[in-house]
Each structure stands twice: as C-alpha cells, then as structure tokens.
Amino acid sequence: MSKVITPKEQDYSQWYNDIVLKAGLADYSAVRGCMVIKPYGFAIWERMQSILDGMFKATGHSNAYFPLFIPKSFFSKEAAHVEGFAKECAVVTHYRLKKKGDELVVDEDARLDEELIVRPTSETIIWNTYKGWIQSYRDLPLLINQWANVVRWEMRTRLFLRTSEFLWQEGHTAHSTREEAVAETLKILDIYSNFAQEWMSMPVIKGTKTENERFAGAVETYCIEALMQDGKALQAGTSHFLGQNFAKAFDVTFLTKEGTTEHVWATSWGVSTRLMGALIMQHSDNEGLVLPPLLAPIQVVIVPIYREFEQLAKINEAIQPIKKDLESAGIRVKYDNDDKHSPGWKFAEYELKGIPIRLGMGPRDIENGTIEVARRDTRQKQNIKISQIIEYVTGLLNDIQSALYKKALTFQTGNTNRVDNYTEFKEVLDKKGGFVLAHWDGTIQTEEKIKEETKATIRCIPLNNLKEEGKCIYSGKPSAQRVIFAKAY
Numbered sequence: 001m002s003k004v005i006t007p008k009e010q011d012y013s014q015w016y017n018d019i020v021l022k023a024g025l026a027d028y029s030a031v032r033g034c035m036v037i038k039p040y041g042f043a044i045w046e047r048m049q050s051i052l053d054g055m056f057k058a059t060g061h062s063n064a065y066f067p068l069f070i071p072k073s074f075f076s077k078e079a080a081h082v083e084g085f086a087k088e089c090a091v092v093t094h095y096r097l098k099k100k101g102d103e104l105v106v107d108e109d110a111r112l113d114e115e116l117i118v119r120p121t122s123e124t125i126i127w128n129t130y131k132g133w134i135q136s137y138r139d140l141p142l143l144i145n146q147w148a149n150v151v152r153w154e155m156r157t158r159l160f161l162r163t164s165e166f167l168w169q170e171g172h173t174a175h176s177t178r179e180e181a182v183a184e185t186l187k188i189l190d191i192y193s194n195f196a197q198e199w200m201s202m203p204v205i206k207g208t209k210t211e212n213e214r215f216a217g218a219v220e221t222y223c224i225e226a227l228m229q230d231g232k233a234l235q236a237g238t239s240h241f242l243g244q245n246f247a248k249a250f251d252v253t254f255l256t257k258e259g260t261t262e263h264v265w266a267t268s269w270g271v272s273t274r275l276m277g278a279l280i281m282q283h284s285d286n287e288g289l290v291l292p293p294l295l296a297p298i299q300v301v302i303v304p305i306y307r308e309f310e311q312l313a314k315i316n317e318a319i320q321p322i323k324k325d326l327e328s329a330g331i332r333v334k335y336d337n338d339d340k341h342s343p344g345w346k347f348a349e350y351e352l353k354g355i356p357i358r359l360g361m362g363p364r365d366i367e368n369g370t371i372e373v374a375r376r377d378t379r380q381k382q383n384i385k386i387s388q389i390i391e392y393v394t395g396l397l398n399d400i401q402s403a404l405y406k407k408a409l410t411f412q413t414g415n416t417n418r419v420d421n422y423t424e425f426k427e428v429l430d431k432k433g434g435f436v437l438a439h440w441d442g443t444i445q446t447e448e449k450i451k452e453e454t455k456a457t458i459r460c461i462p463l464n465n466l467k468e469e470g471k472c473i474y475s476g477k478p479s480a481q482r483v484i485f486a487k488a489y
Contacts, residue, residue: 005352007286012230013158019280020159023289023353026276033157033164040353041276043297045167048275049147051199051295052169055191061143061171066125068149069116074124077249084216085120088152090164092116118151123217123242123268126172127250134174134264136255141184142174160277161234161489168272174247174264176254181265182220185241188269189222192237200275201292201404202226202282203412204236205435205484207460212444215268219243225459225484227412228281231433233459233486236278239269277489283377283404289354290377292404293397299332300393301355305343305362312337318366318386322359325390331397351376356400357393377404418482422473425485429456435486439479441472450474456485 005022008015020026025041037045053063069092075082096110119125126144134142147169154164171188175181189206196204204224214221218240226236247253247263254264283290293299302323304315316337326333334355336346343360350358360372370383373392377400384392415434419425428436440446440458451457465481472479 005286005288008229015286016277016281017159019284019289019352025280025289026159028159031164033154035157035159035163035165037167037273040297044279044291044295045273045276047295047297048195048199049169052191052195052271053145053147055195056145056169056171059143059187059191060141061145061173063146064144065146065148066119066122066129068119070119070122070125072115072117074128075117077124078217078246080245081123081217081249085152088120088154090118090151090153092118119148120150120152121268121270122146122148122150122170123172123246124250127246127252127266130172130174130264131250131252134252134254137176137257140174140176140254140264141180143171143184144173145169145171158277158489160273160280162274166273168270170268170270173267174252175266176256176262176264178243178265181243181267182241185220185222185239185267185269188239188267189224189237192224192239192269192271195271196224196226196236196275196278197405199292199294200279200282201401201408202236202278203405203409205460205462206464207462207484209238209460210444210447210458210483212447213458215240217242217245218268219245222463223460225435225486226278226282227415227435227486228278228489229411230281231415231487233435233484233488234274234278234281235459235488236275237269237271240267242266242268282408284354287379288352290404291354291356293356293401296354296356297332298334298353298355299397300326300334300357300359301346301350302333302335302359302361303343303346303350304337305360305365309339311363312339314363314366315361319361322371322386322389326393329390329394331393347374351379357396359389359393375400377407419473420470425473426454429454429485429487433487435459435484437482438473438485439468439470439481440483441475441477441479443475443477446472446474446477450485454487456487459484459486459488 005018006014024038027036029036093115094106094110096107097104098107149167151165157163173184193206196202204226209221220241222239224237226234244263246266252264253261306312323333323335356376358374369386373384374381417428418437461483470479
C-alpha cells in the first residue's frame with residue numbers, strides 16, 4: 001500500500017485528491033468529467049442516503065422516479081430556469097448508430113424530432129407530470145422526493161465536489177398556500193442542517209442566497225454553508241421556495257375548498273454527493289480520511305497481532321465473543337484476520353480509511369486480559385480490560401462524534417471575522433480566508449464587483465442575523481445588516 005499523502009499545508013488540492021484516491025473512495029472515469037464511486041466510498045454515501053431518506057419519510061415524503069430525459073421545449077416554459085441551466089445542458093439529438101466501413105457513426109437520418117436534455121434538475125418534467133396528478137385541494141400537499149443522477153456539463157471538475165454527472169436527491173412538493181410552501185422549505189432546511197451537524201459533525205450556517213445567487217426560477221433560496229479546513233466555504237445543501245413560477249409555466253391548478261381555481265405553490269430541495277467532499281475536507285488529516293462514527297460503514301476494526309501463524313487460532317478464539325458483543329450493541333465491526341498483510345500494514349490501511357476505532361490483540365494481551373484501543377481522530381492508544389470493552393467502545397464512539405463537531409466548530413468560529421472597510425476585507429481574505437462578516441448595500445452591481453476583484457461571493461444572509469446599521473464596505477451606501485462573504489468551492 002502506498003500511503004503517502006501530500007500534506008494539506010503544502011498543497012490542499014493534492015491532499016484532497018490523495019485521500020479520495022488512496023482511501024478507495026472514488027476513481028477517475030474514462031468519461032471526461034465523470035467519476036467512478038468505489039465500494040468504500042459508495043458505502044459511506046449509502047449511509048448518508050439511508051439516514052436522509054428516513055428523515056424525509058418521517059416528515060411525510062414519498063420516493064418516486066422521473067425520466068432521465070427531458071424534452072427541450074419544457075425548459076423554455078420557465079424563462080429564468082432555462083437561462084440558468086442552458087450552458088450546462090447535455091443534449092441528445094439522435095437515436096441510432098450505423099456502421100460506416102469499420103466504424104460506428106451517428107445515423108444522420110435518425111435525428112430526434114425534438115432534442116432531449118439529460119436532466120440537470122427535474123423541475124420541468126416533474127411539473128409537467130404534476131399537472132395530471134393535481135385537480136383539487138384533496139390532492140395537496142404532494143410531497144415527493146427522488147434519488148437520481150443528474151448531468152451538468154462541467155469544464156473543470158474535482159472528484160465529488162464538481163463532476164459532470166453526480167448523484168443526489170431532489171424533493172419537489174406542491175401546496176395549496178404560500179405559507180405552507182414556505183414552511184416546507186424551512187422544514188427541509190432544518191433537516192439538512194441537523195443532518196450536517198448531528199451526523200456529519202459539520203457545523204453549518206443557515207441563510208438565504210442573494211438574488212444573484214438564487215436558484216434559477218426560485219423566489220427564495222435557503223442554504224446551509226460550511227467552512228472547510230483551507231478557509232473556503234462549501235454550499236452543502238439548498239432548499240428553494242419556488243412560489244407559483246413553475247405551476248404557472250405548466251398550468252398546474254387546483255380547485256379550492258371554496259370552489260375557486262388557483263395555481264399551486266411549490267418547493268424544491270436537494271443535497272448531493274458533494275456532501276462526500278465536505279465530509280472528507282471537514283475532518284481529514286495528513287494521515288488520511290477521518291470519519292464521524294455515525295457515518296462510518298465500519299466503526300470498529302479488530303486486528304490480530306501475531307508473529308507466528310500458530311498464535312492466530314488462540315487470538316481468534318479470544319476475539320470472537322468480543323466481536324459478537326460489539327455487534328449485539330449495534331456497532332458495525334470488521335475483524336480482519338486474513339494473512340495477506342502484516343498487522344502494521346493493516347494499521348496504516350485502516351487509519352487511511354478513517355475507521356473511528358481500531359482494536360488490536362496479541363498473545364500478551366490475552367494473558368493480561370486487555371485489548372489495545374486506538375482512536376482515529378486523535379491517534380491516541382490505550383489498553384482496556386476486555387470485560388470493560390463494550391461499554392468503553394460505545395462511549396468512545398459517542399465521544400469521537402462529539403469531538404469532531406467541537407473541533408470543526410472551533411475552527412469555524414476562529415476563522416469568522418468582522419470587517420468594516422474594503423481594505424480590511426481584502427487583507428482578511430488574502431491572509432486568513434474563512435467567513436467574513438461585512439456590510440453590503442444589497443445591489444447586484446456591488447456583489448459582482450466584489451466577486452470580480454476578490455473572487456469572494458456572498459455565501460448567505462444568515463437567518464439569525466441581527467439588524468445592524470452600517471455602511472457597505474465597497475460603495476459606502478447604507479446597509480441594514482452584515483452578510484457572509486467567502487471564497488468558495
């Protein structure tokens with residue numbers, strides 16, 4: 001195993017790529033801009049998917065599936081939507097190949113009557129479908145989610161963070177009132193925030209996007225923003241209040257209790273495999289991946305330590321009841337007793353893969369009635385009595401989950417700075433990065449000028465913002481509150 005990880009202090013981008021590749025999370029694909037998610041990486045994504053899916057279903061949502069292909073004409077029905085996605089669309093124009101000599105070529109006689117867009121998002125195909133599903137208030141609310149892949153053509157890609165094809169979930173709901181739709185949008189935002197903080201151990205800030213950063217076709221976009229170890233922000237999830245824009249574009253109406261006909265109110269929301277990138281960057285170190293126990297496919301790995309093969313049978317006998325008791329306590333355990341690699345190799349391998357706890361047992365441990373416990377996040381080791389191991393490991397997993405969140409929150413707090421003028425703003429961005437709280441005059445022009453000059457964008461207007469009179473750092477015009485700027489992925 002080659003475990004050499006480029007130090008993040010030396011080259012953060014290469015450090016990230018090294019972990020993704022060497023920890024066996026993903027690989028590059030023969031298709032430009034696309035990735036292969038390897039079994040270990042997919043196991044982590046499956047954990048995320050399962051947990052979020054349970055949260056959605058607990059709040060009344062059901063899963064469905066809609067077509068991968070969307071007629072091009074659907075996109076032109078909502079002007080802001082088509083403008084927002086036009087440059088990212090992959091387009092299917094023909095439906096057949098033919099042989100020309102020894103080659104396969106596109107059959108020029110097999111052109112589609114209407115081009116199909118490979119879905120970059122599903123609002124248009126879903127709202128065209130909802131038109132046939134919704135007739136009266138009795139059909140509302142309609143709470144649908146789908147787990148799918150989408151394609152947004154990218155020129156510059158990075159595994160998990162930005163690829164031409166990625167996996168995600170997208171919720172699309174219909175409601176009878178504006179108030180109900182807004183409440184749904186905020187409910188999902190809370191689900192995303194809770195998942196990030198409680199399961200990923202990743203502190204986030206909830207807020208709204210500016211008009212310039214809003215989802216194409218939305219009235220309001222809510223988001224959660226996280227701060228990575230290199231001081232850059234990452235948008236980790238979005239929840240959109242769509243108003244009646246898509247309902248009007250596709251003429252989705254319902255008969256009210258009073259007998260009038262109205263357009264429905266809509267939301268859409270999603271998180272993607274970008275969360276995998278966030279998880280990697282939030283906690284990992286120069287030894288490799290670090291995983292929060294709640295998301296780790298393997299929470300505890302047990303490695304037998306022996307010099308002579310004859311010793312393994314006795315170690316196996318001692319470990320089996322420990323493994324069984326850990327599994328009975330609901331802990332995900334792997335016992336690696338194959339003879340393909342040395343214990344030292346295994347220690348390095350499981351450290352690289354971010355397994356939260358490693359247990360090691362050899363002949364001397366059996367004699368002493370102890371087992372070595374190593375925690376991945378701090379790399380501390382301790383010998384624990386075998387009789388106490390279940391209780392100790394259970395508590396340690398909880399402690400690691402909590403410690404990772406506290407460490408990340410301390411980093412975020414320590415890298416959040418308030419500035420009052422443009423000179424200070426640029427100095428903080430260049431020297432420290434992180435979240436920068438600053439006054440903004442509310443105009444798109446100022447927002448774009450700051451982005452052009454510093455590469456920093458307004459990540460969000462925090463929901464818990466306190467009103468604070470001030471002057472815009474760029475224009476000097478009045479400002480009622482501070483917003484969060486940062487350089488971002």
